[in-house]
Amino acid sequence: MYSRKSPLPYKMRDVVLPGDAACPGCPIPIAWKVLGAVFGEKMILVIPACCSSVVVGPYPYSSIKASVVHVAFASAAAVASGIAEALERRGITDVYVVAWAGDGGTADIGMASLSGAAERNHNIIYIMYDNEAYMNTGIQRSSATPYGAWTTTTPIIGKTEHKKDVAKIMIAHGIPYVATASIGYPHDLYAKLERAKSIHGFKFIHLHAPCPVGWRFDPRYTIKVAKLAVETGMWILYEYYDGKLRISGPSKPFIDSKRRKPIEEYLKLQGRFRKITPEKVEEIRKYVDENWRWVKLLS
């Protein structure tokens, strides 16, 4: 339904230059192009240790024509907060501070600094790009890895716990803006970044970002896998602000569970679920239903 939409109102290559160090099919530059469209050069990206620290390319070059600050693994939210406070003090109001961290840098080692910065409500946009494992170090499990998935640290039986729901945790912080997004829906991401840009205080966006290398699928299917996550109801797009959850356009058709595609369609494209048993698929289905119940409750 989104294929008929007009092209995004931006020049994709203004900020994200050709020649980055991403793997084929990597979702990271896809999202950065949307960020570039929203913020242009007036963006300071704060990136902790993760694939993105490599994707921008090695010194003395950078594939991003905006400011990039690389920081220690646990500290994206803290450094971004510090920058935002200094800009505020110096009266610079047209520059946006964007913390850009992986699921490991957010849901695991960075959780305390994220929670602290959110509670203090610094004026930053925090984006957790979620490729559902530690990809930079070679596909180890994170707390955001889904149930049943193979990783190099869940090598034989797969992960035995469900994914940590970080957006839910951030809603509980009472910050002004929380959203989920997907690299499969750039218009939706664009609109969410625009809204985040207009709000003062702490904004959190949980961005689903399928990784062909880590999830074991053909690099040409990055967008397809991202869309299937939404179409099967595995990933729900919404915004939460002013005390209310709003299910986003791409996810709306799937409020009705009957319209969702079978989750097997999503799983079977990915080698990481190759050995999953029917019982485990059933367990994932229950988890999906529970997520929808919760989302509907808040909307």
Added chain:
Amino acid sequence: MSRMVVLTGNHAVAYAAKLARVDIVAAYPITPQTSIVEKIAELIESGDMDAVMINVESEHSALAVCYGSAIAGARVLTATSSHGLLYMHEWVHWAARARIPLVMAVTTRTIGTPWNIWPDHSDFMDQRDAGWIMGFAADNQEVLDMVIQGFKISEDPRVYLPVMIGLEGFILGHTATPVELPGQKIIDEWLGPRRQGFLVDGREPVAIGNLAWPEDTEEIFMDLQKSMREALTVIQEVDREYSKIVGREYGGSVQCIRCSDAKYLAVSMGAWSGDLIEAINNLREEGYPVGVLRIRFYRPFPHSEVWKYSRGVKGVIVFDRAISFGAWGQIYTDLVASMHIYTSKLPFITDVIAGIGGVNITYSDFYELVKNFIDRIERDEEPPRFTWYHKRR
């Protein structure tokens, strides 16, 4: 206008931050640093100090927030102790290797376990290889002066490195003494506005910290080492300039007391130097030709100053309040290496480890240890190279 006030060492840090017109303070409480944070919070909330206080959730974030603010153009300060300093250690390296000017006060406290809140130098010394300029004060006046000087040194283009100022917990941190506060105007004029090597404020695209190849990385650290050497000069200059405006000169990287005709040197760092100086004064009255060499700045290590004062002496007794387990005290190690740059014929040098875990070392301990050391050499006895001077409870 300057004025006399009565301040603890920790409050002296807070007033120095105010005088330096610090923009942003991010810190996390820990005994015995806490009263620095509390005082700054009070100064800000009462409107006496125009700054932003960020009460972070950990020391790791304290320095990370400071780093962010500093690269974006703010003058920042943080403070911590012991376990807090260890917790932020990743960022201690990061800030220096990124060449970011900022100042951190370290109210020293023994590293646990066992839990112990008394001061030694173990936390401070643990940071010695991180690339910071490291000063250590001996009294509350010096705490105030050193923090202000710290900003000047840190923001000097020849240096552009973070500065750590040590002060012992409780001994200085919580003991109130008269301190002269310089007038705001003279400090403003002397310190000037914030200076830094590069600025990340979004007005122009800048990338900092990108992945770098080994050779490029090595060049960055070679430059850091070069700046450390330059810092030796800058520290002297800053101390001299500062003395012109406030009338107190400390001697730069080291302070030497009764050194000119000394045949023996006692080397120390920190507040216990006061007791040591008293002991030396008495020994002088008894005819012992001994002086005190006090290390004010431990990094960069003042090797030429050490040589200047130790050249030709018969014996050096070093007091270390920390130990590199399996080796020796850090000051001893650096002092021996420094002297060896200049001569292959070293005098008698002995290392005394003392005051570990906060054990109280008094004037009479110093008196006995130094006297004993000199007497043995004068009797042509070989003094021990290493002693762990322990006092039972």
